[in-house]
Amino acid sequence: MTVIDPDTLDLEARRARRFTRINKADAWFQVFGLAWLTPILKAAAGDNPKAQAGEIWRLLGVPLLAIALFLIVWASLAPKVQTSLGAVPGPAQVWEQVGVLHADALREGDKEAAFYERQEARNAELIANGSEDRVRERTYTGKPTYYDQIWTSIKTVFFGFLIASTVAIPLGITAGLSVTANAALNPLIQIFKPVSPLAWLPIVTMIVSAVYTTNDGMFSKSFLISAITVTLCSLWPTLINTALGVASIDKDLVSVSRVLKMNTYTKITKLVLPSALPLIFTGLRLSLGVGWMVLIAAEMLAQNPGLGKFVWDEFQNGSSQSLARIMVAVFTIGIIGFLLDRVMYALQSMFTFSANR
Numbered sequence: 001m002t003v004i005d006p007d008t009l010d011l012e013a014r015r016a017r018r019f020t021r022i023n024k025a026d027a028w029f030q031v032f033g034l035a036w037l038t039p040i041l042k043a044a045a046g047d048n049p050k051a052q053a054g055e056i057w058r059l060l061g062v063p064l065l066a067i068a069l070f071l072i073v074w075a076s077l078a079p080k081v082q083t084s085l086g087a088v089p090g091p092a093q094v095w096e097q098v099g100v101l102h103a104d105a106l107r108e109g110d111k112e113a114a115f116y117e118r119q120e121a122r123n124a125e126l127i128a129n130g131s132e133d134r135v136r137e138r139t140y141t142g143k144p145t146y147y148d149q150i151w152t153s154i155k156t157v158f159f160g161f162l163i164a165s166t167v168a169i170p171l172g173i174t175a176g177l178s179v180t181a182n183a184a185l186n187p188l189i190q191i192f193k194p195v196s197p198l199a200w201l202p203i204v205t206m207i208v209s210a211v212y213t214t215n216d217g218m219f220s221k222s223f224l225i226s227a228i229t230v231t232l233c234s235l236w237p238t239l240i241n242t243a244l245g246v247a248s249i250d251k252d253l254v255s256v257s258r259v260l261k262m263n264t265y266t267k268i269t270k271l272v273l274p275s276a277l278p279l280i281f282t283g284l285r286l287s288l289g290v291g292w293m294v295l296i297a298a299e300m301l302a303q304n305p306g307l308g309k310f311v312w313d314e315f316q317n318g319s320s321q322s323l324a325r326i327m328v329a330v331f332t333i334g335i336i337g338f339l340l341d342r343v344m345y346a347l348q349s350m351f352t353f354s355a356n357r
Contacts, residue, residue: 176246241283
């Protein structure tokens with residue numbers, strides 16, 4: 001009779017629990033684009049290091065090699081292309097401008113802090129001298145930093161995206177539940193879905209300028225123009241996918257709702273939305289991606305102080321560093337677009353049981 005060492009059993013149990021935790025974490029690694037962490041953790045835990053090394057190479061080594069080759073080709077070809085602003089900047093020149101923009105942001109932050117310190121000291125002196133009526137609270141009006149412009153673009157795209165979602169999801173549910181509503185909405189969708197933001201922008205500009213006449217409102221006109229343009233261009237994927245998701249609900253579930261005599265609100269909240277959520281989130285991810293692309297063009301023309309205006313100002317500036325700064329903005333736009341998609345994918349994974357996880 002073979003006697004099994006209790007210490008061996010305990011060790012195997014701990015390993016099994018460790019691999020279970022790694023497998024659970026893998027679902028979230030997939031969501032956030034960190035799938036290469038799983039084989040590293042498994043290799044560290046002693047799970048077939050040779051096989052895990054192959055996975056690490058496929059998931060991490062190959063992408064890093066591709067990026068390295070891209071940088072080498074870029075660095076070798078860029079100096080050979082001459083533009084009106086000089087040679088196309090290579091990776092080193094672009095990275096240098098990243099540092100310059102960061103340093104500019106730090107200097108501007110120091111100026112803002114110094115401004116408010118002087119203001120507080122002046123107001124304190126006035127109060128001490130009994131001149132409270134002369135106390136003033138002014139807002140710093142220095143130029144926006146690169147980080148401020150990034151934040152402005154993110155706020156603008158989310159504002160437009162939320163308006164688009166608020167409009168598209170109810171319309172999509174209505175179109176999915178009603179054949180008549182679908183027939184009414186379909187021609188409008190087909191007509192307006194392909195319209196470029198450059199066509200919407202002058203219309204939105206004129207309407208906002210006519211309706212939003214105040215100069216001290218909660219939002220600036222340039223912000224509203226950009227956000228509404230994003231809304232008009234990004235609501236269609238959500239609307240279409242929501243209608244498709246609702247129309248694809250299992251007919252047996254619909255029959256059950258009739259048997260149970262569910263009212264419309266209960267039917268939508270308890271049956272329609274949970275069943276259609278995977279496609280709704282797919283539409284939301286597509287809409288946010290479209291909105292982010294549209295935003296840059298809208299900010300260029302509306303002069304909303306975000307990344308689009310940064311690109312336009314650098315193009316108009318025409319200095320020797322302008323092209324490198326524009327390329328910094330291009331990479332920033334791409335990285336933020338990727339992160340926005342990952343955020344939406346994470347939300348989709350939290351609220352749905354999609355097979356894509």
